[in-house]
Amino acid sequence: MAVKNPPKKAKSVVACRKSCKAKGTGLSHYILMDKKAKK
Amino acid sequence: MTPAQKEKVSGTFSRNGPSGAAQKRCLTPFPGRYVGTGNGPALQVIDIRHPSYAALIEPDTAFWALVRRDKLAEAALGGELVEVYRKKAARFAEEMRTLRFGLTPSAVYFNPTERCNLNCTYCYIPEGMRRTGRHMSRPKLLSALEILKRYFSPPGTDRRLVAGEAPTTTMLRTVPDPGVRASGAARRRKPAPPPKPQIIFHGAEPLLNREAVFAGIEQYAGDFRFGIQTNATLLDDSALAFLREHDVSVGISLDAPTAAVADRTRSNWEGRGVHRQVLDAMDRLRGYPGWAVLATISTANLRHLGSLVEFLHAREVPTCLLNILRTTLARSRQVKPADADAARCFLAALERTHDLYRRTGRKLVVGNFANILLAILAPTARRLMCDISPCGGGRCFFAVTPSGDLFPCSEFIGLGEFCGGNLFRDPIPAVLESPAFRLVTGRRIEQIEPCRHCAIRHFCGAPCPAEAHQLHGSMHATGAFCEFYEEQVRYAFRLIADGRAGDFLWDGWDEGLDDVLDFSM
Numbered sequence: 001m002a003v004k005n006p007p008k009k010a011k012s013v014v015a016c017r018k019s020c021k022a023k024g025t026g027l028s029h030y031i032l033m034d035k036k037a038k039k
Numbered sequence: 040m041t042p043a044q045k046e047k048v049s050g051t052f053s054r055n056g057p058s059g060a061a062q063k064r065c066l067t068p069f070p071g072r073y074v075g076t077g078n079g080p081a082l083q084v085i086d087i088r089h090p091s092y093a094a095l096i097e098p099d100t101a102f103w104a105l106v107r108r109d110k111l112a113e114a115a116l117g118g119e120l121v122e123v124y125r126k127k128a129a130r131f132a133e134e135m136r137t138l139r140f141g142l143t144p145s146a147v148y149f150n151p152t153e154r155c156n157l158n159c160t161y162c163y164i165p166e167g168m169r170r171t172g173r174h175m176s177r178p179k180l181l182s183a184l185e186i187l188k189r190y191f192s193p194p195g196t197d198r199r200l201v202a203g204e205a206p207t208t209t210m211l212r213t214v215p216d217p218g219v220r221a222s223g224a225a226r227r228r229k230p231a232p233p234p235k236p237q238i239i240f241h242g243a244e245p246l247l248n249r250e251a252v253f254a255g256i257e258q259y260a261g262d263f264r265f266g267i268q269t270n271a272t273l274l275d276d277s278a279l280a281f282l283r284e285h286d287v288s289v290g291i292s293l294d295a296p297t298a299a300v301a302d303r304t305r306s307n308w309e310g311r312g313v314h315r316q317v318l319d320a321m322d323r324l325r326g327y328p329g330w331a332v333l334a335t336i337s338t339a340n341l342r343h344l345g346s347l348v349e350f351l352h353a354r355e356v357p358t359c360l361l362n363i364l365r366t367t368l369a370r371s372r373q374v375k376p377a378d379a380d381a382a383r384c385f386l387a388a389l390e391r392t393h394d395l396y397r398r399t400g401r402k403l404v405v406g407n408f409a410n411i412l413l414a415i416l417a418p419t420a421r422r423l424m425c426d427i428s429p430c431g432g433g434r435c436f437f438a439v440t441p442s443g444d445l446f447p448c449s450e451f452i453g454l455g456e457f458c459g460g461n462l463f464r465d466p467i468p469a470v471l472e473s474p475a476f477r478l479v480t481g482r483r484i485e486q487i488e489p490c491r492h493c494a495i496r497h498f499c500g501a502p503c504p505a506e507a508h509q510l511h512g513s514m515h516a517t518g519a520f521c522e523f524y525e526e527q528v529r530y531a532f533r534l535i536a537d538g539r540a541g542d543f544l545w546d547g548w549d550e551g552l553d554d555v556l557d558f559s560m
Contacts, residue, residue, distance in 0.1 A: 013114055017418075
């Protein structure tokens with residue numbers, strides 16, 4: 001299935017940020033899988 | 040509270056300053072009236088090489104905005120954007136403080152053997168160890184996991200790790216301090232159970248000590264989430280069946296789609312490549328949700344990254360890492376690419392993954408780049424802790440060697456002066472506070488030139504301390520690459536500007552995240 005991005009309106013300014021409890025644990029040699037994929 | 044804040048609270052400022060709501064804003068970290076001077080927000084402009092947008096960044100809080108180039112002066116000098124930022128600045132500052140200084144270990148990189156059956160050019164473990172080193176015995180490995188289990192046990196349980204150590208109240212999981220306020224939505228959600236700590240069997244080649252490793256996984260399956268990073272040469276049917284049965288995440292190493300390229304840097308002690316064996320393992324892993332491929336970028340494979348991601352996508356690899364090599368040990372510097380070349384080829388490979396996604400609807404996520412996007416879009420959601428300062432070494436995770444020696448990270452295992460103690464002799468909390476660990480956990484980007492002036496310092500983090508130490512003889516220096524990271528951050532901002540960032544992240548990446556800023560005009 002092809003994926004299309006929605007058309008963009010040319011905003012003057014865009015700023016966003018999301019947040020959660022920090023859990024950062026990994027180093028660059030290894031990554032645990034996507035939480036959805038990892039049952 | 041800064042002197043300026045005290046001054047304003049005490050009323051000195053009120054003679055000429057704002058009152059009411061405006062005065063309340065003065066209690067943010069940026070009470071100064073003007074952008075760029077005194078106590079005002081220190082916004083920096085960066086050219087992201089986008090035709091329409093530039094970025095405004097407040098580096099300390101990792102705040103950013105994309106601003107149309109013709110509106111840049113207006114936005115940067117004050118007005119609505121700056122006022123929105125002032126309201127959020129305290130929260131953002133607290134997020135960054137927690138992320139940088141408020142986390143505690145939740146993962147252990149466990150080397151069950153010093154030996155490896157390969158002799159890769161860029162390995163950070165000294166050759167002598169890999170050729171003739173020791174295994175950790177099965178009883179020792181089980182004993183080590185028991186000590187780690189007790190260390191990670193929640194407060195209130197028996198957490199005396201070794202004889203004579205008194206229990207402490209130190210928080211032992213990677214969690215924020217209680218002082219960090221959750222958002223309204225987060226408070227309403229039912230709290231999730233704390234995640235299990237992670238044990239990642241790492242190398243050298245952990246499957247050379249398979250019997251002990253599998254005994255540990257079997258015995259402690261209820262206590263840890265396990266993963267294994269392997270060169271895949273020993274990943275036979277029975278090993279795979281065991282790992283699947285125990286839900287162990289598997290990372291395998293592959294640098295190129297063809298043996299002619301991959302074998303340049305990854306071969307056994309006789310110089311023979313192992314590409315075919317890795318491909319066989321990949322065939323057998325297909326369909327397993329918990330696996331990833333790790334590729335190390337060097338001059339040997341730099342121009343083949345595009346064909347590599349095509350190959351991985353065709354093999355239905357869910358996630359890969361395209362890690363630039365570390366030049367911690369001198370031998371790896373023979374295959375170090377120039378920054379600009381590395382950036383050009385890496386970004387081209389990312390674009391190739393996007394083409395594949397648009398054509399097929401199936402993503403191949405490049406995990407290390409996804410982490411940089413997360414560092415920008417949702418700093419606290421980042422999963423990898425190399426590209427933040429201090430890095431995760433010694434504070435979010437640590438490494439255990441076959442003798443039980445503890446290092447801040449696997450990257451330091453060849454550097455004896457960074458051993459902070461021994462798992463079987465020393466209390467882990469004391470090791471975390473040891474001078475050796477403090478050297479790493481105390482490495483702050485504010486002490487590094489040119490990083491302390493750099494607008495993207497909290498999206499890059501100046502990795503890696505082991506590399507910096509070996510290259511420059513100092514922790515207060517950059518690693519081997521700077522422009523490579525700069526270009527990744529610029530590219531990430533361009534993706535955000537073009538509305539493409541989500542295409543480079545896992546589906547559902549923002550589930551469970553709170554919107555703490557959503558501003559446009």
